[in-house]
Amino acid sequence: AQSVTQPDIHITVSEGASLELRCNYSYGATPYLFWYVQSPGQGLQLLLKYFSGDTLVQGIKGFEAEFKRSQSSFNLRKPSVHWSDAAEYFCAVGAKNNDMRFGAGTRLTVKP
Amino acid sequence: GAVVSQHPSWVICKSGTSVKIECRSLDFQATTMFWYRQFPKQSLMLMATSNEGSKATYEQGVEKDKFLINHASLTLSTLTVTSAHPEDSSFYICSARSAGNTDTQYFGPGTRLTVL
Numbered sequence: 488a489q490s491v492t493q494p495d496i497h498i499t500v501s502e503g504a505s506l507e508l509r510c511n512y513s514y515g516a517t518p519y520l521f522w523y524v525q526s527p528g529q530g531l532q533l534l535l536k537y538f539s540g541d542t543l544v545q546g547i548k549g550f551e552a553e554f555k556r557s558q559s560s561f562n563l564r565k566p567s568v569h570w571s572d573a574a575e576y577f578c579a580v581g582a583k584n585n586d587m588r589f590g591a592g593t594r595l596t597v598k599p
Numbered sequence: 600g601a602v603v604s605q606h607p608s609w610v611i612c613k614s615g616t617s618v619k620i621e622c623r624s625l626d627f628q629a630t631t632m633f634w635y636r637q638f639p640k641q642s643l644m645l646m647a648t649s650n651e652g653s654k655a656t657y658e659q660g661v662e663k664d665k666f667l668i669n670h671a672s673l674t675l676s677t678l679t680v681t682s683a684h685p686e687d688s689s690f691y692i693c694s695a696r697s698a699g700n701t702d703t704q705y706f707g708p709g710t711r712l713t714v715l
Contacts, residue, residue: 594640
């Protein structure tokens with residue numbers, strides 16, 4: 488069965504600093520991987536997704552993620568964090584036509 | 600494109616009453632809709648998957664008689680929490696997937712249910 492691990496429950500970075508949020512997955516075949524962002528009391532917004540092809544995926548809001556099969560990872564990165572990026576970030580794994588499984592989430596706090 | 604709405608955005612009800620939450624795909628036909636539940640500071644837990652015109656498939660541990668799901672049209676799915684209790688208080692989020700793009704789920708904004 489597929490599963491997702493986000494090792495960091497909470498991360499604090501200074502505004503302007505770089506960011507990396509970790510995600511490890513377990514899946515028997517080539518997974519479909521997603522990163523979503525959730526602001527307090529809101530639904531989920533898709534940041535980016537990986538299905539196949541180039542392992543470096545560009546998303547919205549300046550985010551990118553890199554799929555590393557050998558490490559079963561799909562870490563999210565941003566070179567310079569803005570205060571508005573403070574939110575909860577969820578990594579998810581799924582397969583074509585199937586439901587998704589979400590990680591526990593990483594809460595990002597941005598210091599001025 | 601790919602907008603999903605939920606109504607209501609929040610609801611407070613008395614214990615023992617039933618509450619219906621609507622999930623609509625506004626600009627696409629959703630052949631499949633998903634219902635998730637999210638407790639404070641926790642991740643989303645899939646409750647059930649519904650395909651238009653079929654009975655919903657519930658995840659293990661989710662009471663189908665308590666959480667009634669109807670997906671009667673390609674743009675609307677409803678979740679009814681029957682005989683609600685305080686422990687049903689949660690954030691309920693739906694998502695929708697179209698036949699033309701089965702790889703991605705589009706999420707609604709969620710419904711906050713508080714049962715007194």
